[in-house]
Amino acid sequence: MINKPVTIYDIAKKLNLAPSTISRGLKRHSSVSHRTQERIIKTAEEMGYRANTFAINLRNRKTSTIGIIVPKLNSYFMSQVIAGIEGVVNNAGYTLLISQSLEDVSKEIINVQTMFDNRVAGLLVSLAENTKETSHFNRIQKQGIPVLFFDRTPMGNDLPAITINNESAGYKVTKHLIEQGAKRIVHITGNQLSNVYRERLAGYRRALQEFKLPFDTQNVLINDLSEQAGIDAAHSIIKLMADGVFVANDHCAASCMHELKHSGKKIPEDIVIAGFNNDMISRIVDPALTTVDYPGFQMGELAAKNLLAHIAERIDINLTSNIILKTPLLIRASSVRKI
């Protein structure tokens, strides 16, 4: 047997009061006598009353929902970010509406509309790799809804974002590999439309230049950074006779290293290798993988806190300067040449 949800009208009828009194009583408004407040709250409890969020949102013209749009949900890094966001947001009494663009702008555009339709109080976005411009966020921003980008952020315009310094991190990794004696370093990275991968490549180039090593486009392998891509890349690396590899994420780096070992290469003696993210896997592979610490959980928390602050204080989020997280290089066995 299905019974309908209880409304303030049901409570009002039961207590012989006006709905408005119930509404005020439930939130302990001072204009309702204390005795009545207690009666209202008690019977509301008894009847199993739960406020209808839509009615509230409709009337108040705003929600307690935060939207998230990410390229892909199924990655360890992203699950960390989302867990961080959920913790903060939930604590503040907000709920989370989540969607993935599957690395496709057209779906991203639809997702933004859905978020708008649901009148989210704020939006956290990590862009799809083929998102070239961000005009699809214009309408939602014009409504005064703060939009905060993280990780994969828009290029050019200065929209508020939380990122790491990918260029500097790429530089640090490459420099380290060079210092360990690598002369021919292959860089495995992702779609160059994405700021993240473009900047890491830029850092890689800067380090090469600084140490007067030639830059060769052949040494830059662009793929989807998947497990399989790492295996394929390993074979290219051997053909290229490289002695160093800088991979733009740990999963791909781990599978690449695995394949290199199976092909008879010694790590780090023959080839030094480094990844990116400090995923769990980087600590467990053998040898442990040198990587860049990219704290997803903290990034999620920071992004959420920032967004909530803007919602609460009604400060225009576009006035915020970008936030850049520190990303220390974690040197492990995969890149340290025994002397």
Added chain:
Amino acid sequence: MINKPVTIYDIAKKLNLAPSTISRGLKRHSSVSHRTQERIIKTAEEMGYRANTFAINLRNRKTSTIGIIVPKLNSYFMSQVIAGIEGVVNNAGYTLLISQSLEDVSKEIINVQTMFDNRVAGLLVSLAENTKETSHFNRIQKQGIPVLFFDRTPMGNDLPAITINNESAGYKVTKHLIEQGAKRIVHITGNQLSNVYRERLAGYRRALQEFKLPFDTQNVLINDLSEQAGIDAAHSIIKLMADGVFVANDHCAASCMHELKHSGKKIPEDIVIAGFNNDMISRIVDPALTTVDYPGFQMGELAAKNLLAHIAERIDINLTSNIILKTPLLIRASSVRKI
């Protein structure tokens, strides 16, 4: 400058029509002339009209939102499940409201209320480890909202659920290790309030019994299955002089194996080891980890499809028999003794 969202009243005023005509015209209701339909849709587009979801939900007394409650968002397995759910649900025009219980019933209870407050059309749940009974789902179920459990499901009562046969999987793993010559097998597992870990242990015991191996509570290590727990467990395993290890998840198994190797143990010569889940990590560690294939993505898809079918057809979900996914044993180098 912030401009307010456009409503059907705005469109009505502009076109000198009644709001009801706009409402019908937008969905191409046959009672609105074709010419008017076009005019309405065109100006709606021009004015940037987007329907207010709350008004619709309030009026229709239902939503297009699916709720998810999971113990923890930050695990690779769960991110796979959620990605699977998101794909199906989004395709069907639904949105996803996500929350985590952080393995705590009290938060789970609050999350269920929030889901109810948001009048989700259906709810997908994986229980917190300390959830002993499920009465907090009663109210939402009484409202006719289908609740479907997955992975961590309630014990005892026959609520609809999608699971794997954990007992059988645990049995298969243990049997395999025994067949590889292991005589003293340690089982590392999680909180025994959770069906998942309890049943895997049961399977482990059944296999021991079948092969007339003694069951010793000392050999069952219960912890949080974390990376650190794996390291700690490795030392216990050495003390216990075990020659086989069955770990209830791959992450923990990988870190345990890593530590065992560092302590001088040869895998699989000295100790055979198997994990659970078929996470990416199981394929990359050296030696590759024997494990049970637990397809999170597919489970998510299946759960979502099932739930949507029940919402669409308005069939009482409690009439469904439980769905049990197949979980093949993937035998890899970590458990195969060279002859």
Added chain:
DNA sequence: GAATAAAATGCAATCGATTGTAATAAATAA
């Protein structure tokens, strides 16, 4: 006890979209 102040409660409009029914306009038949 009447007048006034203060406290408590009620009325009614509002948020934006939906939908049964009434009203009007257009088309057809007589």
Added chain:
DNA sequence: TTATTTATTACAATCGATTGCATTTTATTC
């Protein structure tokens, strides 16, 4: 041309909670 049917469009109530203002009840003062 008038009557009748059919195609369009408008009206108004509804979903559930909120809130400014009016009204009623209670407390205080003279």
